Amino acid sequence: MRSVYLDCQATTPVDPRVLEAMLPYFAERFGNAASRGHRFGWEAEKAVDRARRQVAELAGADPREIVFTSGATESNNLALKGAAEAYRNRGDHLIAVTTEHHAVVDPVRHLERMGWRLTMLQPGPDGLLDLDRLAAAIEPATVVVSVMHANNEIGVVQPIAAIGALCRQRGVLFHSDAAQSFGKIPFDVDAAAVDLASVTAHKIFGPKGVGALYVRRRVELAAQMDGGGHEAGMRSGTLNVPGIVGFGAACAIAREEMAEEARRVTRLRDRLLARLTAALEGVAVNGSLESRLPGNLNVRFAGIESSALVTALPDVAVSTGSACSSAIPEPSHVLLAIGLSPTEARSSIRFGLGRFHSEEDIDFAAGRVIEEVTRLRTRRPAGSPMG
Numbered sequence: 001m002r003s004v005y006l007d008c009q010a011t012t013p014v015d016p017r018v019l020e021a022m023l024p025y026f027a028e029r030f031g032n033a034a035s036r037g038h039r040f041g042w043e044a045e046k047a048v049d050r051a052r053r054q055v056a057e058l059a060g061a062d063p064r065e066i067v068f069t070s071g072a073t074e075s076n077n078l079a080l081k082g083a084a085e086a087y088r089n090r091g092d093h094l095i096a097v098t099t100e101h102h103a104v105v106d107p108v109r110h111l112e113r114m115g116w117r118l119t120m121l122q123p124g125p126d127g128l129l130d131l132d133r134l135a136a137a138i139e140p141a142t143v144v145v146s147v148m149h150a151n152n153e154i155g156v157v158q159p160i161a162a163i164g165a166l167c168r169q170r171g172v173l174f175h176s177d178a179a180q181s182f183g184k185i186p187f188d189v190d191a192a193a194v195d196l197a198s199v200t201a202h203k204i205f206g207p208k209g210v211g212a213l214y215v216r217r218r219v220e221l222a223a224q225m226d227g228g229g230h231e232a233g234m235r236s237g238t239l240n241v242p243g244i245v246g247f248g249a250a251c252a253i254a255r256e257e258m259a260e261e262a263r264r265v266t267r268l269r270d271r272l273l274a275r276l277t278a279a280l281e282g283v284a285v286n287g288s289l290e291s292r293l294p295g296n297l298n299v300r301f302a303g304i305e306s307s308a309l310v311t312a313l314p315d316v317a318v319s320t321g322s323a324c325s326s327a328i329p330e331p332s333h334v335l336l337a338i339g340l341s342p343t344e345a346r347s348s349i350r351f352g353l354g355r356f357h358s359e360e361d362i363d364f365a366a367g368r369v370i371e372e373v374t375r376l377r378t379r380r381p382a383g384s385p386m387g
Contacts, residue, residue: 004361005317008203008295008352009152009180014246015205015355021249022207025242033239034230044241051248055212058251059197060188067213067231068244072179073103075198075213078235079175080107082221083144083196084116087173091141093117097129098337101152103198104177105333108146117141125339127156127287135166144173149192150181153321153334153350154287155296157181164193173219179203179211183254184293185262195219201243205355206250210243265353266294268362272351273297275366280373286335286348295353300340301373304347312372316365319350 005013025047033048035041049063056063069075084094096108098120112118119137123129129147138145145167150157160176167174175196181187182197183204189197196219200211215221215234227236277283282302301309306320321332331345340348349369353362 001315002364003315003317004357004365006351006353006357006361006365007317007319008354009155009293009350010319010352011202011208012205012354013356014207015250015253017253018206018246018249022242022246025245029241031241033241034228044239047241047245048239051244051251054248054251054255055199058183058187058255059199059214060190061214062217064232065189065215065217067215067234068239068247069211069213069235070209070240071202071211072177072198072200073211074235075200075211076101076103076175076177077107078213078221078224079196079198079215080104080144080146081111081224082234083173083175083219084111085222086220087143091139091143093119093139093141094144094146095119095121095134095137095142096146097121097123097148099123099127099151099154099156099334100146100148101177101179103179104146104148123156123338126291127151127154127334127338128291129158129163131159131162131166134163135170138166138170138172142170142172144175146175146177148177148180149187149197150178150185150293150296151287151334152180153332154298154338155180155293156287157185157291157293159291160192160194167195168193180293183251183258184295185258189214189216196221201247201250204250204254207243207246210240210247212247261355262294265355265357268353268357268359269295269297269351271359272353272362272366273299275363276369279366279370286340287338297351297353298348299351300344300348302347303377304373305376306347306349308376309349309369309372312376313368316368318365318369319352320346320348321350 029043031040031044033044052063052066056066164174173195176194177198179200182199195216197214202208230236286298331342335345
């Protein structure tokens, strides 16, 4: 049976070119990058250094500003908790956005329980943050502002260059969770004026279990994991050399192919939306369509329970929201935050398109969604409202 994977915001398959780069470091080049007394360690260290440059080049950073981690969740925790601890003498106030991933929401809520004051800003119906509201929320005791570059559920891209400029003008640290945008759309740490940025490999056709935190020079962080002083003392632990090599390779490919891939994937996304809206009534896009990741489409189908639609589509892999909370029955906190009702939120589906999708894949998926939405609607009790 044919099946199409359309959940690339959750994860992506490893690009064969990335896998090819990784394979030698599982076996013949298996050394520990911290073992500097023999060639096995030297080979591993050299491979890590090369990958660090590749990640830095995609971010417009200096390689010395890249700290390898296990993924964006760890990077977010290190950035937020590490900065809060290091700069506790500056103030006691943090700012984040209600549509952040739980990898940011949970750490800042943890800090709130530890005595920090927390302001959670509400975006507009389009998912975009109002800069005037952010400016009004910053106070002398504000230490960190955290705003994700692109949302993992609705794909909305925030104006982080303007946010970064505001934070720099007001003298506060700016952190951005860039896990969804990095390698898909341009992300330059200097242009965005970010001080800390969290990225990961498995969203850009690299391996799972490896990510990085960009830490601008002279920004201090308190380590959250001790035990050897690896990664300039910010993140102890034996480096995942094969994963890091794969992350570097994924970044190098993205740097070369990102612009054309973004154009191609945007055309496929628009093709999918056009097919759905032409065949079905009561289809609405959640969040801004103009300021959006190329491969993201989050739509709601009036009169449909998204969980029922997902179950009816075993041959089309889509999701009802974040992979980290897909088992939670409550409606998406992101969709509620932009003003959707619980009913509207529960009727929403996220499609994630990527590198290996074709027009045939999109047409097949659209046809199956149209078929199942139509079937589910015909099963509604007579006279029941669409939305």
